[in-house]
Every structure is written in structure tokens, then in C-alpha cells.
Amino acid sequence: EAQVTQNPRYLITVTGKKLTVTCSQNMNHEYMSWYRQDPGLGLRQIYYSMNVEVTDKGDVPEGYKVSRKEKRNFPLILESPSPNQTSLYFCASSPEPPGSFTDTQYFGPGTRLTVL
Amino acid sequence: QKEVEQNSGPLSVPEGAIASLNCTYSDRGSQSFFWYRQYSGKSPELIMFIYSNGDKEDGRFTAQLNKASQYVSLLIRDSQPSDSATYLCAVNKDSNYQLIWGAGTKLIIKP
Numbered sequence: 001e002a003q004v005t006q007n008p009r010y011l012i013t014v015t016g017k018k019l020t021v022t023c024s025q026n027m028n029h030e031y032m033s034w035y036r037q038d039p040g041l042g043l044r045q046i047y048y049s050m051n052v053e054v055t056d057k058g059d060v061p062e063g064y065k066v067s068r069k070e071k072r073n074f075p076l077i078l079e080s081p082s083p084n085q086t087s088l089y090f091c092a093s094s095p096e097p098p099g100s101f102t103d104t105q106y107f108g109p110g111t112r113l114t115v116l
Numbered sequence: 117q118k119e120v121e122q123n124s125g126p127l128s129v130p131e132g133a134i135a136s137l138n139c140t141y142s143d144r145g146s147q148s149f150f151w152y153r154q155y156s157g158k159s160p161e162l163i164m165f166i167y168s169n170g171d172k173e174d175g176r177f178t179a180q181l182n183k184a185s186q187y188v189s190l191l192i193r194d195s196q197p198s199d200s201a202t203y204l205c206a207v208n209k210d211s212n213y214q215l216i217w218g219a220g221t222k223l224i225i226k227p
Contacts, residue, residue, distance in 0.1 A: 041219055042220055043217040045214055050213065097213030104150075104165070105215075
């Protein structure tokens, strides 16, 4: 089954404790992306990756890191989480970048993160 | 001004009626426009995409694009209670390969 998986689905942590949210897709997609979703603000892109070893900042990259060492995996790293990073996080993948007339992104189920 | 704007709603529509959702965008160079549906607690799923001015129909859904006026709309005919969800408008940025998202319109279909 074609899918994007994220782990963990729920996480409560404390300020400053490093964490990683994993994202994996089994569709051999080139493009992967991380979003955060906050009430009233919609989805905001954190980082995206056009291919292995190619990553770029989205609109809200501060406080986050990513890596793309393999095509299927795109982990999101919070080196020193803070309460303002409490949010719902989505990973997404697509065969090509969204602006290149491709028709959809496939989203993971989401990770709800709470930083105390 | 937000780059992609939607009325947050909620928009309440009787079952069987037409639901009309609107979205305006600021980047005149945008070429790709998407409507996603998101049920509470779930991830977004694509409903429609449109690239050319005019209407595009898919079943009960019609997307309308007017680049001169910089708006895109989604019509849902014969609305069903299962259409109750938040509808997200997304627009590509002209300058790079990113999507900019509206905050979404909450739609409620009343039986």
C-alpha cells in the first residue's frame, strides 16, 4: 500500500530535550516536505527536499533541522524544542514539486507535539 | 495581507444545497491551485486541482479559477453530511517549488 508514515503520532516532551520525528514514504517520490499546522494559521512549510541530499528552507525553518540521506526518509529534528513549537506536524511527499503541475501531495497521518 | 486568504467560517449549508467556498491569493505569478479537504484530526486529502482559467468539474465538485481577479473557488453540489470538513486552498509560489496554504474554511452540512 502506497503511504507516508510518521512516528511518533503523539509526543509530549519538555523544553530543550532533543527529539526526532521520522517520516518515510514507499512511493519512490522525489519531493518531500514538512509542515506545521496551527489553529487559524493553516499549514506552513518548515523544510522541503527536492531529492537526496537536497534540502531547502520553507517559511518557518527556525528551530528545526532536516536531513535526506535516503530517498524514502525525511526526518525532522528539533535540537532544543520550545513551547512555541507545540503544533500538529505533517510530512508529505509527491513525485514532483507541487508547483510543477503535479496533481497531489500524499500526507502522513500527522504528529501532535506538545512541548512543556 | 495574507498570501492566501479564506473565510474561516463556519459555513453552514443545508443538505442537498450547493456549498460555495472562496479563496483569494496575492502572487500574480501563481500557476497551480489546489483544494484539499481535511476532516477533524486527519491529514489533508486532495479534492481538486486547477491550472487554467475557467471551470473544472469532477463529480459533485467544480473548481473555478479567475487569474485576473486572483481568486479560486470550489462548488460542492448536492451537499452531503459527509462533506462536513475544513477545506484548504493551496497555491504554488511563482518563485519556487512551494505551496502556500490558506487557513481553511470550516463547512457544516446540516441534515
